[in-house]
Structures are given as structure tokens and as C-alpha cells.
Amino acid sequence: LAKTTQPISMDSYEGQEVNITCSHNNIATNDYITWYQQFPSQGPRFIIQGYKTKVTNEVASLFIPADRKSSTLSLPRVSLSDTAVYYCLVGYVTGFQKLVFGTGTRLLVSP
């Protein structure tokens, strides 16, 4: 599975847009990009997944440039409850997946 690099931590304020970038220089042709969110003392929760260009759902957007060597998770107008660790994963999404988590990005949202 492709290695990913994310910032260790980020700070933001309520109501701001937060963009978390993940680098995955050795992404393979068949690899997808997936983001999970984890709150303290809870398991990770799936946020969004994409292959190229832009994907949007009710909670986030995922921007993937043409070379796919990086991706950006965008959280619009964050609230205190968005304080969590965000993981970027890259891999071939087929069958039963063996997810490989990195250290993630710890996002702290302040009032």
C-alpha cells in the first residue's frame, strides 16, 4: 500500500474552512484515497473516498489533482465537534481491505 504523509496537527476556529493535505507520491494506478475520522476513545469513522478530481458528500469534500500524488480533505465551517484525528489511506479498494493507517492529523477546533 502507498505510504502517506500528513501534517501531525492543525489548529482552527469555529466557522472556518479546514483543508488537510495528504501526500502519496507512490500511489498506484488502481489505488483509491480514503479518509477516516477518529474521536478519542472511539473507532475510526469513514468520511469520504475518491479516485480523481473532486468528490463531495454531506460532511466533506475531497480534492485530487490530476497527478494524484496528493489529496486534500476540506471540512467546511468546522465546529468544536470536528476536533478529532483525521487519517488518509491509499490502497486498492477491492475485496476485503487491509487498511494501513498512518499517524493521522490531529485537528483542534477552538471557539
Next chain:
Amino acid sequence: ETGVTQTPRHLVMGMTNKKSLKCEQHLGHNAMYWYKQSAKKPLELMFVYNFKEQTENNSVPSRFSPECPNSSHLFLHLHTLQPEDSALYLCASSQPTTGRGYQPQHFGDGTRLSIL
């Protein structure tokens, strides 16, 4: 509510004790997973079961023994653990991802294990 329930939520045990962690999923999935999450470290995949058959063992010490009696239940039997085994143990389940779309893993909220 994720559809994946883990019990107990907290467990304290001595190094000579034997205990079991339980995971139950109500999502109709066919794969179940055990992960270990230590402080300041990424989640580590331990075991994978597909249709009740173990398909992955990531060099986990034999003091951890998984059991999957059916597709809805997964156990992790513990014995003679070490202090470094103290961690959050997470269970997850999933369906296979096919051309019909991505099927994410659903995680329980874990068992916080402390070894004295």
C-alpha cells in the same frame, strides 16, 4: 451507533490472567478485523477473518488468540499478556468492495485494555 459492539469497554488484568474480548456486528458483513491502537502509534492490523476463515495474521504473538465462530461474532482471547500490550483494541467489519461501490470498514469503539 456503528453497528459494531465491543465488550467490555474497559478491562484491567494481571499478566497471568486469561480474558476474552468480544465483538458483535449487526450489519450482515462477511469480514471482521482486529486492530491494536497504542498511545502515540498508528492503528495496527492484527487479524482478518473472511467468511469465518482467518486470512491474515500480522505476526501477532501467540498470547493473542482470535476466534470467529460465525460471521457476526469475533473474539480475542488473551493470556499471559505483557505491559506493552496495554492499548485500545478495535474490532471492525466490512463487506467486499466490488464495482458497485466502495464498502468502508465499520469500527466498534474498542476495548481499553490495561495490563498490570
